Amino acid sequence: MGKVKRWHSEEIAKLKEICSRQEHVDIRGKNNPFWEKVADEMEEHGFDRQANAIHVKWMRLIQPPRMKSSKKGQSNRWDSSDTEDEERDEEGIVDFDGETDTKSDVLFQIESREDAFKPWATGSNWSDEESDIAYQCIKSQRDKEKELKLEPITADQIWRIVAKALEQRQIYRKIPNIYIYWKNKGREKYNFDERTPDTIEKSSRGIVRVRGGKSAQNSPGHAAHKIDPCNSTPQSSTEEYFQQNNSRAETAMGDVQVQVTSQQHDLLMIEYTKYNHLDNPVVNKLEEDTGLSREQIKLWYRNQRAIDAKEADIQKEVKLQTEKDLSTPILDETGVQSMGLKRYRVSDIGYHLQEEENPAKRARHSLGPEILMKNHGGILEKPETFGRRSIIPEPNEPSANDVAISTIEVQQPSLKSAPQRNIPDSTSDVTTVMKANREMEQQKVHAAEEEYKQLELAIAAHKERADLELKAAHAKERELTAQLEIREKATKRIAMIESFLDDY
DNA sequence: GTTTAATCGCGATGCGGCTC
């Protein structure tokens, strides 16, 4: 795919202008000539876009506001960007998360309309002036408390004070940004800990958080590192927010990237190992287990697949190189490619024997490690490792993959004949040739058997998923019935009250 | 510099509605 051409604000503005002039024109349908006209008009203004692209862009623009999950929150408000959120922001539309059930949420409530237009500073590169202000605020507050023997205020309140002080100097820093800066740099810089002794004591029972999950522990560049103790035990809603629901924290903050905790990572990986694509029951389960949003779970899967694909490509290259180096390769390039595993959709069942025209770009592992290994024609001597995070559990790990095919999409071993081996002429012994042929045929039989097993497993798993979906539907149905009953009762009560009022 | 969360545009696919 070539480089994508992004929409710039001028271009979007022009599109909006053109479309808003056509209020009464039927714009439905991507093949509507209207879009051709728009494309022509855009071209007149120097914007080269195809009608279809304009249509899609417009449909996205007019979609109802979606939940903010962009890391480019306020920080990029002043940049020329083309994200829909920002486009809406330009029009003064503010998206609300709507979840404000905890004090943490209240703390991170989306800023007011007025705040939305403040030039928020982001990042941890604070100027000396800024950090001095923060330090003065924090220190004077704690000193005052000590002096007057007052109950120490919470960290959240301190961040607010700092924010206000900065604002007085036309510096706009969000509370999460202040918290992060102080935690990571400020405390050390001024050698001043704003936390109460109690909190520090609690924090000293630090936990080890491994970025990238447990499998990252042994990986270069991903050594387990002990997080600053202050990070381990929340002392305030700010910290609590970061640690317990970092996804929403990020959502509200806009400039802090969410880090999936090792626990969340493990939970995700367990499911991912079973099948590297998501389906509803799994998303629901993960949502509940990890506390991450659907979007984040999807993203995590997406990125994980990308990581795996990258690793798989590297491995493939290495393998090819190795085989090139060997004088009598078992499989030539075509053979290796034929190991590419193809993902089939439900509708493909029955057609799966079609010969694969183009080998899959990447190895997938929807069928679990054992099958995956077998899919590699038994050539894979040891569990395939995709980067730091092996998708293959250790032998003694409980295999989550025995019934692990979560969808009908299956790994499809190619039934293409394995290419003939290069039998050296010097050993043109009939027995050797026959043995080689026998081996080849055995491989075919093996591949067919495996495919059969895979389909069986895939169907079983799909049924399992379907059962789960059905159960969920029944639960919803019961919920609906209960709601109906409540409504009926309420209606009756209203009728009674009304008749009583009438009589009265 | 590397890793990883997140974004973008685009194409593929599935599904529902409509017409024949």
Next chain:
DNA sequence: GAGCCGCATCGCGATTAAAC
């Protein structure tokens, strides 16, 4: 019922940017 169309959704490659 087959075929077409519009639309929504999902996954991908490429990319950006925060975090380390």
